[in-house]
Amino acid sequence: MVNNNYLPFKAKILDKYQQTELDWTYRLECQIKPIFGQFMEVSLPGVGECPISISDFGEGYIEMTIRTVGQVTEGIEKLNPEDYLYLRGPYGIGFPIESFYNKHLIIATGGTGLAPVKSIINYFYAHPELLKQCDILTGFKTPSDVLFTSDLDKWSQLFRVEVTVDKLDEFGNLEVIPNSCSRKTGLITSLIPEVQLPSLEDVRVVIVGPPIMMRYTAQEFLCRGLKQENIWVSFERKMSCGLGKCGHCKIDETYVCLEGPVFNFTKAQTLLD
């Protein structure tokens, strides 16, 4: 008899940190060893289940940064340390981290797209000798949407970190962004023409964000002369199973939950919803 691949397991919330008005990071007691960029099916019995990417992990724990935007996530927001979440996974293909070794890695993210790559940045922050160079370009809607401010500050000690916001809002200004980062106003695409690319062949780019942001950001990098094969993106889709059965995440003959969520751009640019 096969194992029941739909039964979740319990994971205790060890800690909970507020990132923005809507985003919370949860640290969960969990023994799994995910690959960078994988996701879990997270559920609250009686409310529902949804796919959430793993934002960080370590010995005996994983972290997820969850925006309160739907039924399940609204339920999760009410939970506190010592409460339980229910998980299945990890699922999907993650980033080919070893192919970034000794390269110039550029990570470009939009909004909560920073969460699925946070673990990669932390990994290279802990092992900076593995990279030639690392640039982090991250965009948010407004200053009050900026995630991981203390991490941004930490990363900027070793890497070049640029933070841009689409527009200023009444609640915040650029001061909320650590001053160790370069702080700008404008779309993330506007940062790319300025990025120094000393050795084009060494550049590897990771782009994670809303579909339109990923498309135009990739376009900008292609304009800079990057080859498609040196760009990776991560897709977000509705998924009910994570197992290649429910059909919601299918694009063409591809299942995002199985062949993704991380795709090389050579594949990603052929996918037509």
Add this chain to the structure above:
Amino acid sequence: MGYKYTAAAFNQLLENLRKKHRVYAPILLKGKGKFSDADLVGYDEIARVEEVVFNQKSYFSPKETFYPITQTLFYFAGDEFKESVVDEKGIIVFLRACDIQAVERLDKIMLENGLSPDYYYERLRKHLKFIVMDCQESFDSCFCVSMGTNTTKNYSASVRYENGLYLSDVKIDIDGLFALYGEQFEVSPQFVETNKQMVQVPQNLNLESVAINPIWEEYGARCIACGRCTVVCPSCSCYTMQDIFYEDNPKCGERRRVWASCHIDGFTDMAGGHSFRRTNGERMRFKVMHKINDFKQRFGVHMCVGCGRCDNACPEYISLAHCIDRLGKEEVGNCG
């Protein structure tokens, strides 16, 4: 081995099969049709062979007999989960050659796709046995011959009604009952060799050019995104998870899955508001490409088995057969 049965003998056979199996067949469901006082041919358990409708195509496909529309996966009470149970009875289904081919398509996605078989599908599927109903002539909307799904060898027994007798070719006797109640007789199952409509199936569709084909706008203008085509389809397999809790005690409830349709609003909606394929035309393109292109690229066979049920079900008279044929003819036209 072939057998013939009188109705009385076949009913004895059924009675004995029913001791260890649930036997499903297309029957006339009184008053269940689309219109007032209209009947509908659909699947339900049978006790007597006279109930089986041989001379019409069932409106719904047989998939509901082993892949329920709503299926409870597990129950929860506080922190505890309890897996739903199924009875250990076998499932015997009367169905057509194309329907059996469609089950083989469901097997591909539910058992082979991904790293592991679908636990709940496999749990019922392993109990499933096929009784193929002969197709002596094609029904109006059938295009199985064009899809290459008009025959099958994958059955326990075949059955057809002829001159007051039930004739059966038995490949795998079920508990020796077919031999016990039948009288030996030379029988080979009959399958149609031609349909009233023959369809030109495209061989090698190019997605980029298909995506800009103006026919999707035309279909989009007609399609009302009701999803009937996918509900009646024997090879559509998509589902959505659904949690419910009991009103009197919200700590207790169940997680279910329910059939979903790529034509219906919400299929791709994500929390936060993003969605894909907002127009009905794009959804039609997505479904058609899955049925006659994407599935084949992944599994080597077309998903569509040409049963024509979607054409019968569409309230806007959209014909998948015609759509496939148009794409096929355009492809040939473009090459020639």
